[in-house]
Amino acid sequence: MFGGVVAIAIVLIAIGGIAASVVSYFSLQKHRADAVAMAGYRKLAEQAVANQESLRVELEGLTKRLTAVEELLRSVE
Template sequence: MTGALIAIAIVLIVIGGITTSTVAYFRLQRHRSDAAAMAEYRRLAEEAVANQQALNGKLTELHTRVEAVETLLRSVE
């Protein structure tokens, strides 16, 4: 009877180790895919910031041009 219990305990320990290893492997794969997705989001955010800064520069240029036109129109009156 003792031998059977030892054999069952050994089998359970081996199955537990295999299960733990499998779960850890899939968690690692999920973490890697999450990290890749975050890197892509970070790249998109940096691109959006760059585009926003370029747009802000163009708006500033447009604002100065409109002010120049307003000044010209006021001087004509």
């Protein structure tokens, strides 16, 4: 009787270990996929910042040109 209980306990421990291993493996795969997605988002964010910076520089140039045109128009009046 006692031998049967020990055998069942050993089988349950082995099954629990296998189940825990499978769950942790799939959890690791999920985290890896999330890390890849976050790297993609980070790259997009860096591109957006670079685009904003170039637009800001272009807008500053346009502002200077507009100011020059306004001064020219005022001097004509």
